[in-house]
């Protein structure tokens with residue numbers, strides 16, 4: 001008997017779709033964003049709603065099959081899929097309900113950020129997310145959420161008001177400051193360890209047209225640019241966000257042909273004030289540095305900036321990335337960045353330093369599971385290439401870069417930008433919050449059903 005036959009019996013009134021290996025569409029159903037991940041689940045269950053989610057969770061628990069929960073499928077480590085188990089795909093749970101008066105939005109657990117940004121933009125509102133529209137709301141939020149609005153409005157989790165969750169027991173609960181507060185604390189940074197979130201409620205802010213885009217200098221000037229940037233950004237007003245990058249200019253619009261494929265360093269800006277304020281706030285950095293190759297900063301709708309990288313990074317490339325939290329960037333680290341940043345292994349490979357200061361520092365390390373509130377940046381060393389033949393090359397660069405800079409890091413890494421790097425790395429990423437997380441895990445998922453995560457094991461003793 002196929003797993004689907006037994007699953008159909010066990011799942012009863014399941015309204016979504018079930019796909020197993022013999023079905024047409026299996027390869028599409030099992031594929032995640034990172035093409036390096038090639039796992040073969042026994043069943044992909046695409047849930048139609050929270051009831052379906054509860055049915056699949058119960059089936060996974062009773063059958064003993066491994067369970068992977070998939071939001072947007074973007075996780076670099078491929079946590080949204082699993083060999084020989086069940087993928088619970090939330091991709092059909094995509095309702096978006098904006099309340100412009102209350103300035104809140106309710107978002108289905110399978111939404112991607114691009115659609116949420118467009119829906120809230122209609123009302124002149126936005127909530128902090130990331131820098132790419134195709135990323136899932138689920139995974140990005142549960143890990144923390146770093147993006148263009150971090151300095152002004154905090155991490156994605158700092159704007160989470162409540163979450164509807166299907167627990168490992170199958171029970172459906174709401175987590176908020178008032179209901180299941182321990183669960184709500186753990187969801188804000190603890191990843192998918194505690195349950196399946198079928199609906200997120202976020203606070204919105206008045207963000208409509210932003211002043212954004214890149215400023216690029218030749219890669220050879222990277223050390224000089226980074227030395228100025230590391231002092232400039234933490235002192236800049238919160239309206240100004242700007243992540244530092246080593247990258248290659250893509251060969252197409254909107255970039256002028258003379259800089260196509262040029263290796264560069266630079267800053268990608270997002271200012272939530274008007275043009276004059278943006279120019280004023282960026283000027284000290286520009287004054288301190290040589291004339292850039294490109295200062296492509298202009299007014300644009302917030303969702304345009306949010307999806308500006310979507311075409312460059314479609315589903316199906318090979319991704320290998322490493323990460324670290326960073327408090328300071330001493331001269332020795334600047335020199336190492338320059339050595340590695342000048343050796344990008346492919347056109348799409350890049351290093352980003354995402355700001356985590358400003359409003360993200362208004363929250364104490366113990367207030368949410370996301371512990372590194374004293375970090376100023378999240379560094380990601382992303383090896384990316386469409387050609388599977390280059391997997392070794394991009395992986396070696398990413399690992400080498402991170403290992404070289406790790407001694408200058410704050411210790412742990414942003415869990416959403418890690419590969420599967422072992423329990424010590426996960427523990428280091430939660431620092432003082434780790435033990436409390438294991439206690440919450442013991443309460444809500446004592447058998448570690450949600451183990452396809454940057455895994456927090458249940459405490460082995462009552463807490």
Ligand SMILES: Cc1cc2nc3c(=O)[nH]c(=O)nc-3n(C[C@H](O)[C@H](O)[C@H](O)COP(=O)(O)OP(=O)(O)OC[C@H]3O[C@@H](n4cnc5c(N)ncnc54)[C@H](O)[C@@H]3O)c2cc1C
Nearest residue numbers: 071072073074075080109130131136138139140146192197
């Ligand atoms: C191109 C690209 C750009 C990115 N940019 C950013 C960025 O700007 N800022 C940033 O912070 N991160 C960024 N990320 C990292 C991103 O946050 C993580 O990859 C995240 O895991 C993606 O979430 P997802 O839902 O798409 O992933 P999935 O692979 O579907 O899931 C990842 C993990 O989250 C869990 N999960 C997902 N949804 C739910 C849910 N509803 N309930 C319970 N568990 C769930 C899964 O079980 C799994 O463990 C980026 C990733 C990529 C590939």
